[in-house]
Amino acid sequence: MTCGCCHNRLPVTHRIASVKRETEQVTSFTFAVSLGAKPGQFVMVWLPGVDEVPMSIANDDGKQLQITFFAVGDTTKKLALLKKGDLVGLRGPFGTHYEWKPKQHLSLVAGGYGAAPMFFAASEAAKDQCTLTAIVGARSKEHLLYLDAFAKLKGTTVSVATDDGSQGHKGYNVELLSALLKGKKKPDQVFACGPERMLVAVSDLCHEQKVPCQISLERYMKCGYGLCGNCTVDPLGIRLCTDGPVVKNELARTITEFGKYHRDHLGKKHSL
Template sequence: MNIKTFDSRPVALPIKKIVKENETTNTYVFEYFLGSKPGQFVMMWIPGVDEKPFSVAFDDGNEFWLTICNVGGSTAELFKMKEGDKVGIRGPFGTAYEFADGDHLALVAGGYGAAPMYNVASEAVKKDCKVEFMVGARNKDLLLYTHKVLGLGSNVNLHISTDDGSAGFKGYITQVLEDLLKKEKIDKVFTCGPEVMMQAVGGVANAQGVDCYLSMEKYMKCGIGVCGQCAIDDTGVLACKDGPVMNYADVKDLPEFGKYHRDSVGKKKHFN
């Protein structure tokens, strides 16, 4: 038997820098070798408050970033913290978005999903990939990471959609994706955002014969495959360990996909 040595105690890290992304969203920068791959997540312990999972938005081996929206509760406490204050980090955990050198990728982000998609883009350009970065939001003020994406170089094309037409295409990003897939040869579609949006993205991609990988967002309690809070119906696979990144083709027919998730005590909460 080979029991892997595994220490899941958190590492205390000072917040090196806090960057304000928009009215409700900050990026927290940590100087630390995390060794994550795009799509993986960490558990962030806000001392005395709570511990929550967050996708990694950037990791170059010297520093990593977590882009976090203040949705109240424990994130409100995080937003009171200052540079130099310490949080605890465990991870990286879970599966990653996998791609090959030179792939032509379409990255489709909804809302805060732009952060992990940026992580993919920043790694992909290092591997000579061509990247179509597609980000949708309700309005232009909620668009994230668009300026940073433009800084990644000429191998990255930015596509924007807003529900109200205040920037880019007026409508859903899935429409922009569909038009693109009909025009260009794309090797893989990666998406991160609300589950119902990812469901639509996966449907568009598969209809055009392109594989789509998405990031399952379920209530994760432990992050280490033990508690079972993030088990997905009806296969029982764990979003924290078998995911978060999963193939759309593997999840599209699961009874809970796009329909509900579970709360902290395990009760179903339907999307609507």
């Protein structure tokens, strides 16, 4: 007995079509291939001979696929050194994705390089005549991502928050979301992607204001398709590679480890 569901479980190497240095530490690669990915899904990115890591997909328009990553670990630092024409393996897409209805008003909260998948969601939702508010946050002006890209989308308002006030609101992007949710025109839904502390704040706020919300949760992943169990979360035992990474707020709020701890490749707990 075989099935047609597992064509995407062997990595295939592709040549990098273009490299863009987004900030000092953030790089985007474009590949001349579509994996038919939806916003919020992830792909396992393989650097042959080194390692394979999960990454959110920054765009897949049916012709090209883009990833945007922060060079923070050994593998991503080595990936950042690659040039146009170098080979990178892609396996996926995996996981759940953001969901919306045509013509909805969506608020998208992006922290750090979470701006990349949020842009993918925004660009697809804009095609469905959704009106969008992108709330982009970063430590400082030079770490802000995808602002120009968001601004070019139809029906999109962009607001910015930086920790040091070097651009836009001085403080957290969640403070801007709070003002929006407490105002007269509440969005139909909030989407969020970024550091887990930001996600907890978004989750609490949306729960309190009774606004539906979808957030992207990250855990250590190996297989990407629900076999190894490395990304299961307490106490539900669900696998975030198949039941996530995008989860509805009601589900996120039943994950007791959300905002508290995560597990490493050995399954050992680490506080957030």
